[in-house]
Amino acid sequence: MKNPDEDLRVRRTEKALRNALISLILKKGYDAITVQDIVDEAETSRVTFYRHYKDKAELLTTCLDVVYQDLVTHMAPCSLIDFHSDPPPVLILYKYLEENMALYQAILSSQGSLMVQKRIRDYLIYVVQREIVEAFPLHKFPLPVNLVALHIAVAEMGMLLWWLDNPTAYSAEYMARVSHTLNFGGVLEGLGVKLPLNHHSEMPILR
């Protein structure tokens, strides 16, 4: 046999272990889980576990890969910077998270949350930046595009994460709309104040 990953048994046990970890995270939180718990849930043995993963953290990493891929798949079709579309494109993300609320609340509170957060953030930055340069070809930007993309990404994401902590505060639709409005209209629009913003005209800026 060339590749051991092709073995039915391997795929089966690894999948069982991943599923076991996820459901245990939902049940009792990552920290409280032992390898014994995982293999009990997966109906396999501790020895087998260690044949596949160095430790609990390594299994978590692969789980997060799977979840991350799922998330990326679901957000692929939505153009985040299409600021004319109604409903706002980010609504797709809110809806997807709403459907998998428990999972993402658990994942984003787990050990590996930082890693996932950064991966999602960096993916968002990448996507947004690509969309911007595609939408404005040949345009000369006054600010570095990656920083603008960063700003959009972290703002959208920050509001999403806050919403996961406070899911009953507002509906997904409302959150998406407000998020979109503030990003593209700016805070002052959101506050409904019109000022003589002459400092904006001589804005940016060298470093």
Next chain:
Amino acid sequence: MKNPDEDLRVRRTEKALRNALISLILKKGYDAITVQDIVDEAETSRVTFYRHYKDKAELLTTCLDVVYQDLVTHMAPCSLIDFHSDPPPVLILYKYLEENMALYQAILSSQGSLMVQKRIRDYLIYVVQREIVEAFPLHKFPLPVNLVALHIAVAEMGMLLWWLDNPTAYSAEYMARVSHTLNFGGVLEGLGVKLPLNHHSEMPILR
């Protein structure tokens, strides 16, 4: 003796334990640290450790309290929504983080990072919201003020956190200025595009 916290010995050992944990986090990261490591560094005994803290996590919590308080103290004098001031008020935060780069990089990558992040986020939301309503008394806002404050807070914070990961990309001054510009001018200003944004006039929105 009324309060055991007043005992010199108690204050001394607790401080030594906190300092030990912090320097160990900087040296080898939170996860790899054992209680034995901590008491070795603090030059005390394991038994003493357990008389003060339930476990490593509890000590971390108190450390984070201290760090958090320090951070709050340093950002207290800066009004985040003063959008005319130059340099932008958030520069104070960037400067403070720059001085304590190693510490905050370590802290915000540690176990308790999520907790700290949320506390900082919520504190920022609180501060920004208070500033907004003070700056615009009697004003009728088209969007919920707490969401506007949330947006500002997570955007500023997201850019700060990204900068901690990429400290050499831009200077503190530049980051602060861009962050400020995008928040208050909005992304479209940052991109230097003027559109017939008529959809903004009929913007918000009921839920």
Next chain:
DNA sequence: CAAAATATGGTACACTATGTATCATAAAGT
């Protein structure tokens, strides 16, 4: 289908770290 290859499960073991109990001593507080 048979044979070779290999993943699994059971048991046992060494090791590390945790958390607690006890008691003599040192260092605070009064």
Next chain:
DNA sequence: ACTTTATGATACATAGTGTACCATATTTTG
């Protein structure tokens, strides 16, 4: 000076980790 109490040393029970070995079951391959 006297009392209170925090500390440190030792010892111990417990839990969890990671590995070794071997018989068995299952899958792949020819």
